Amino acid sequence: MTLLHNDPRSFADEALSGFAAAHHDLVRAIDGGVVRASATPPGQVAVVLGGGTGHYPAFAGWVGPGFAHGAACGNIFASPSASQICSVARASQAGGGVIFAFGNYAGDVLHFGQAAEQLRAEGIDVRVLRVTDDIASGPADDPALRRGIAGDLPVMKILGAAAEAGLGIDEAERIGRKANDATRSLGMAFSGCTLPGADHPLFTVAPGRMGVGLGIHGEPGIDERDLPSADTVADLLVDGVLAESKRASAAVGNADRVAVLLNGLGATKYEELYVVFRRVAERLAREGFHVIAPEVGEQVTSLGMAGLSLTVTFLDDELRQLWTAPALTPAFRRGLVQPRPPRTDDISGTHQLPPVVRGGDASRAAAACIAAALRIVRDTVTTHETRLGDIDAVAGDGDHGIGMRRGSEAAADAAAEAVALGAGARSTLSRAGAAWSERAGGTSGALWGAALTAFGSALDDTEPADRGRLVAGVRAAVDAVLRLGGARLGDKTLVDAAVPFVDRLEAALPGTDFGSAWVEAAEAATEAAEATATIAARRGRARTHGERSLGTPDAGAVSFALIVTALGDFIRPHSS
Amino acid sequence: MTLLHNDPRSFADEALSGFAAAHHDLVRAIDGGVVRASATPPGQVAVVLGGGTGHYPAFAGWVGPGFAHGAACGNIFASPSASQICSVARASQAGGGVIFAFGNYAGDVLHFGQAAEQLRAEGIDVRVLRVTDDIASGPADDPALRRGIAGDLPVMKILGAAAEAGLGIDEAERIGRKANDATRSLGMAFSGCTLPGADHPLFTVAPGRMGVGLGIHGEPGIDERDLPSADTVADLLVDGVLAESKRASAAVGNADRVAVLLNGLGATKYEELYVVFRRVAERLAREGFHVIAPEVGEQVTSLGMAGLSLTVTFLDDELRQLWTAPALTPAFRRGLVQPRPPRTDDISGTHQLPPVVRGGDASRAAAACIAAALRIVRDTVTTHETRLGDIDAVAGDGDHGIGMRRGSEAAADAAAEAVALGAGARSTLSRAGAAWSERAGGTSGALWGAALTAFGSALDDTEPADRGRLVAGVRAAVDAVLRLGGARLGDKTLVDAAVPFVDRLEAALPGTDFGSAWVEAAEAATEAAEATATIAARRGRARTHGERSLGTPDAGAVSFALIVTALGDFIRPHSS
Known part of the structure; x- marks a missing residue:
């Protein structure tokens, strides 16, 4: 012991x-x-x-x-x-x-x-x-x-x-x-x-x-x-x-x-x-x-x-x-290893944050929009923190609201700092993603962090964030969640709202502007999130609460829907 | 555990x-x-x-x-x-x-x-x-x-x-x-x-x-x-x-x-x-x-x-x-050690026995006498095995007789083998000592083994075992017991018989032949061994039996006296 x-x-x-x-x-x-x-x-x-x-x-x-x-x-x-x-x-x-x-x-x-x-x-x-x-x-x-x-x-x-x-x-x-x-x-x-x-x-x-x-x-x-x-x-x-x-x-x-x-x-x-x-x-x-x-x-x-x-x-x-x-x-030694000279660079500082890459003008403009969007995400989550916690408490441990608030606050702060340092869109999202997962902890923190980072990878630090890149970014974010989290559609998770969202966004876009397509996709996500109430949770620790969670939607899906809905109100006026 | x-x-x-x-x-x-x-x-x-x-x-x-x-x-x-x-x-x-x-x-x-x-x-x-x-x-x-x-x-x-x-x-x-x-x-x-x-x-x-x-x-x-x-x-x-x-x-x-x-x-x-x-x-x-x-x-x-x-x-x-x-x-490695070639000698055999050194004629004659003396030691101990065990049981664990018999048997066998291989006096005693301690185990085995080996060191493998060497051998044997065992006179051990024995031997010798001096010394040892009955054991595990052992002599001292007395009967007829 x-x-x-x-x-x-x-x-x-x-x-x-x-x-x-x-x-x-x-x-x-x-x-x-x-x-x-x-x-x-x-x-x-x-x-x-x-x-x-x-x-x-x-x-x-x-x-x-x-x-x-x-x-x-x-x-x-x-x-x-x-x-x-x-x-x-x-x-x-x-x-x-x-x-x-x-x-x-x-x-x-x-x-x-x-x-x-x-x-x-x-x-x-x-x-x-x-x-x-x-x-x-x-x-x-x-x-x-x-x-x-x-x-x-x-x-x-x-x-x-x-x-x-x-x-x-x-x-x-x-x-x-x-x-x-x-x-x-x-x-x-x-x-x-x-x-x-x-x-x-x-x-x-x-x-x-x-x-x-x-x-x-x-x-x-x-x-x-x-x-x-x-x-x-x-x-x-x-x-x-x-x-x-x-x-x-x-x-x-x-x-x-x-x-x-x-x-x-x-x-x-x-x-x-x-x-x-x-x-x-x-x-x-x-x-x-x-x-x-x-x-x-x-x-x-x-x-x-x-x-x-x-x-x-x-x-x-x-x-x-x-x-x-x-x-x-220190603990495993075999054969003759010639002594190596010590490293001479300074590693006393922090290495936890991704590097800031100074962006081109167009990308820096996009980064400023991203920072504004992340403030909206933070405000939305903060407004609904208690409700998200209550929903999560039915099938989980009730910390979803707190985790989402901590993560979104950290991401908004990190993005603001990156923008102040002249970062482009990609490195702004990369820093925001790292900050979210670090501060939020847990699985949902890791997934939101990875989603932001993956979104950023579809943009870059020089080119403008055009419509094609934005849609590719959303798809990359959802793919990262699927890849990392391992959940599939119908597992009563975030995925149940995120997949219908990106599917609808891609489907709607050829016929309309980005903002309208986003709003339409957000409505699909909201509908899908509510529908998780009819699924008994089958995965992970929620498994034992399957019965109890029937009739309650999944907190991760609900928060996703709330966020994309709020972002729709921000995007539509700016969209062409 | x-x-x-x-x-x-x-x-x-x-x-x-x-x-x-x-x-x-x-x-x-x-x-x-x-x-x-x-x-x-x-x-x-x-x-x-x-x-x-x-x-x-x-x-x-x-x-x-x-x-x-x-x-x-x-x-x-x-x-x-x-x-x-x-x-x-x-x-x-x-x-x-x-x-x-x-x-x-x-x-x-x-x-x-x-x-x-x-x-x-x-x-x-x-x-x-x-x-x-x-x-x-x-x-x-x-x-x-x-x-x-x-x-x-x-x-x-x-x-x-x-x-x-x-x-x-x-x-x-x-x-x-x-x-x-x-x-x-x-x-x-x-x-x-x-x-x-x-x-x-x-x-x-x-x-x-x-x-x-x-x-x-x-x-x-x-x-x-x-x-x-x-x-x-x-x-x-x-x-x-x-x-x-x-x-x-x-x-x-x-x-x-x-x-x-x-x-x-x-x-x-x-x-x-x-x-x-x-x-x-x-x-x-x-x-x-x-x-x-x-x-x-x-x-x-x-x-x-x-x-x-x-x-x-x-x-x-x-x-x-x-x-x-x-x-x-295997468990401690530091710095650069060049690989070494493996040892090429055969170490698969036993290394537990001292080497046999072929003796000169005079020393081989002495070795034959030593082998005969060790047979007498064995026979004496075997005759008294039960009595020694009984005495030891009063203050100790009663295994003194068994240990002495095993040790003396092994020593007699080892000496006979050494003589058959042409060993001189020194290496015959060295092998006999190693065999005694190995087979007898315990403290008394270690002490008797060391005593025989030390005795041998005072002789050698070429020169005759003259009177001066024999007396020096007895003194060396008793010194080895004192040095290794750590007991002093009056501690109710073997030492209480051995020290008077060698003191009397040395004191008597200038005026008489070796055999007579030995017999006189053996009488002193017997008297001293009996006198241990008036000492309450103070040392080691016997400490708790102090009361009980009062009135009983020490088994180690008694066996020493029995052995030197029997050897006296062997030595006197051969002595000049």
Whole structure:
């Protein structure tokens, strides 16, 4: 159990700051996480990892030459925000593009995805690699449903080595995907961890029992059974990961060499791991596999959780070379890495805001209109804050109104500041989007932030914001929401109002002016938002409130309709 | 708690074998522990560490270039035996001598001391360094009473680096002692560990409480208090170790630079350690100290115990250079260590027996007499086994008779084998001593083994065993018992018979033949052994039986008297 803390709310920040103090030869703390103390060589692909705090050395402990360029560090067991991720990526990248790598969890997928949209809007080539090694969390034929556990180590190490080798972003991405395709893990848990300040564990396993396939935050496993001998645990792990050896090794030409990680979750100690590893090594040899540079120890922990996992990565020549390549990080060191000169640029300031690109005259005029529109959005949301909260309280946790107000206020302020700095339309929206998601938090904040950024990407910082670009911007915004949020039409979300809105806007436009088409589309959105009242919520946390929410519209859809309606009144008089 | 094991009795062996399998690039398992996979350069001082299993990475995890040459690995929380230590030392040494380094615990002191005697008898220069960093376990002015905890890391690392630098054994020993003099640690514990197969922890700390100064096996601390904030824990640790900063820094010319280790005992995890380290680093900076190459993590663990300790080593230029020098071991890696070629000698056989040196004719004749004498010792002990056990049961655990029989049988067999191989007197006794202690176990086994070995050292493998050498041998044997066992006259032990025996032998000899002097001395020993019945036991585990043992002689003293009396009957007819 986690016993040592000051204010539990500052635990993650304080841990990061102690980490950076201990390892200032290798890392620098910046807004949102850490980056290497040495500069990324110009043109090198930057590998940016991330995830919640509580899994050390994952992920900050893996930053250094031969491995990652930076790590975005969220709160305890919580994804970093998009702006944290962007901050680390901006301070890590050196013109060769950025590859994000993280375990496949909804929060990380959302925030890294949003950060990718944001950075792409700034002209940075970003690729996204989700690690999906945990065989207990999804079917063999749909690895995208699987979560990432200790397989983070080999996949991210191999990816980092590919970047270090100077490969281009396409090649590095291909290798990272191949490593993930060739990696399988299975874990066992004996007890849960206790978060700082909590007085009971996150989950429990009965004494003398063992959770098979439990995730690193206590997510459900596939079985529970009596705790057997160490050798039987080893056999279960080996049998589990080898059950998919055909599929996994196919990714690397049926190689019979494997990287192996026997990972302790925190309270299962080294001697126990070595007792188990003895049998694991015997079994793998007997099955005809050659073990390459095995790791036995704590690489992906879960605070003081008791448990372990076995990871194998099948290795062709390319992956073998990258797995065994040198690396020098606070927690993972291999081979000879020549010391690097420290980076000399000033990274003490903030990197959380997108850069302001000074706009051409036409684009600056558009930016001023955008800032005015965002003030209207803010005023509309503020007017309806209480009502939105009340609606949300029926099926959700009632914070939709507050989140929308905070986000829209931040976006309006950021846009005003960008305009004052002479920004064009694209970078004004980019800053407004980053500010919205950062300040609002939660899923709706991330989606609205990404929507504004995506809208901006369809404009630019020099050309006028003509009708074609505006419509493309709306479509890009809705697409970003669909892509990031993962909801479909009929799921009783924002999407149920947004899709009819953009469909109607595009359909109406050829026959009328932009303002009239907008108003018509806003009416369609309002109608669709009201219609969500007839749908029982099926998704996410609202699932359990399905019955109760029937008869109440979705708060996200309603706020969308209110906003586009208010904007219609602003746009129509200006439209031609 | 330790949950993963097969047969708990084989836990330590299985852990060692898994460890060697995982790290075969760096270490080789041999009888008794591990040695480097690379050869010790000829003439280099060999650093041999050791201690119980359950403290990983201490000690096996620190074997490799730049650090230790070998580690003797005992059972869980138990010292390795002298023969284990000798085995590792023989396979590690390359003509430059051996330095043993271990935490200052009674069992380790005894067994490493015995091993040192044994190896010296084989002509190897051996030095002994006890680590005494724990300020909570003894007074500042008598560090020899203090135990070794996480200070093992800096002291042993610096010692290993001194050996790697090619320094001679005197210099390396001087530096090791200086590092120990300049090192202070203080630990806190929150819960005890549970040994493999046990169903309750070794000790407990009440929830919400903290043991201050608790040892790494739950030895008593100096205080218990409510668990405070992380910053307060940091302050207590810093204040504790700095309370002796004057004395500790004096060892290194009042240096203001310090090596720092914030060590987790097993269940206190990395993020917590970093939260504490943040404050530790602030405090040390504020007090004017410069922190050099700090370590935050698990270096000296105690299975799954919850707790942490802070270690500082004050560093002059010499120690700073050695602390930051490169090292490449399974668990501690620093700087650039060029890969070494693997050792090519065969170390698959046993190293537990001292080498047999073929003797000159006169010495081989003496060896045959020694073998005959050891048969008499065996027969005498076997005859009295039950009686010795009964006497021992009054104040001890009643195993004295069994232990003596096992030891004397093994010694007689080993001597017969050595004679058959043509050994001289010295190496016959050396093998007999090693066999006795290995087979008998326990303190009396260690003492009798060391006594035989020391006796042999006074003889040699070529010259005849004349009267002068024999008397010197008896004196050397009794001195070894005094040195290793730490008992004094009047403590109701073997010493109470052995000291009068040798005193009388030396006193009688100028006026009579050796056999008569021996018989006279044996009578003195018998009288003295009987007189132990009037002493209430004061030492060790017998302390609680003081009352009960009054009126019963000490079993060790009685067996000594029986043996020397029987030998008198053998020696007198042959004596001139």
